[in-house]
Amino acid sequence: MFGYILRRIALGCAVLLLAISTLYVIVQAAPGDPASAMLGPKATPAIKAAFAEKLGLDQPMPVQIARYVGSVLSGDLGTDLRSRRPVTEVLAAHAPYTVELILAALVIAAGLGIPLGCAAAVRRNSFFDRAIGLLSVSLISVPPVIIAIYGMLLFSAALGWLPAIGAGEGLAERLHHLILPAVAVGIGWVGYIARLVRASMIEVLSANYIRNARAFGLAEGRIVYRYALRTAVAPTVTVLGVGVGYMLGSAVFAEIVFARPGIGKLMYDAVILRNYPVTLGAVLAATTLLVAATTLADILNALIDPRFKESRE
């Protein structure tokens, strides 16, 4: 198990390095020279040449990639063109807001989705099951940006129940400010998780060991929640790990609509202001979060269900 975890972490690091290199190549391969893309349209040729030399853009591509990866690994992501602070510092100030938003969204998605899925599987083909099915399909398909905007219009502007802007100070205020964005990011996943848990629960409930447990006369509730759920929930953990990626995308909208100072809002503002070092840094931060989440999901899965580990090797 320990070896598996180590290998999994090594693989995660490799994927991350590859992603950093790819990102660098894409940026460099863009039409127009990178110096003007990074400096904006007002830069003179002399400034551009100095900038290109300073960044080592005249070197061969593999050398450039190695240098870039090296500087990223040593924590140097460049300087914020606007505030003149190191990009790492800016990222560190914004990251907690995005991480807490994603965590809250995950709690909502799993906390509502898993029980709903279980209940639907136990009462298969009932009215309740069909209603959950319809709800899941509908929630999955509505664009997250619309859920965020409509949620804000309804619960903040019209009803005045929840704050519309910012992240709040102090624990109670922060949680209060977190509700709407987290629901906007997580709600689409409630239905998805419910569907997934329902399908795998139905499969597990027809397994031999469950029939055995029934034959021993165990109570149905105990069978479902003690024995079946543990196996049935394993695919959900993987999906939630991958889901963090999609949630990062939705978090961009939630942060813009609710003016939360997270990574997504930082990235958006940096794009508008052509603050390229910050954009790249924010993309790297999001990528790191994503790789960490998928790695963690696989490790968790191996811990929950040892069969999973073997099937992936």
Added chain:
Amino acid sequence: MGFDTVRAYPVIILALAIGPIFGGGMGVLLGLLIATSVPYYARVMRSSVIAQSSAEYVEALRAMGMGRARIVLRHILPNAIGPILIIASMDIPAYITAEAGISFLGVGVKAPATSWGLMLDQGFRYVGHTPWLVIAGGLPLILATLGFTFLGEALRDAFDPKLRRRG
């Protein structure tokens, strides 16, 4: 796993990273959506073709001495393309959503061209004055995504009950 990471990479974040370099616009939007989908479709097609290749009719064709290219193009392809068509129809709402999001962020469709995502963006700028612009911009998006989702589900149920929604 590496593949899953690529697949899960949020197209929105990729759009924010790459869109401004290429200047945004319809072409960039299409390029992004295509580039992020190709690997997934390729994987589905691969497993579909592999499944068909071991079918008895393929063996029969081979025994009759038919050329490899002809077997693949004339016989395997029409039989293997089904899952792709269903997935494509189920992906329509995902593309509509992606367009809306990317244009909302200002790196997708640009004025004077227009789109529902751009309507949302423009409406959101005036949300402090009147909510009706974003409400009106959002309704067709909700109706279209819901409609295509139900269509995709129905197509899947009709043609291939075994194909589950991807995870």
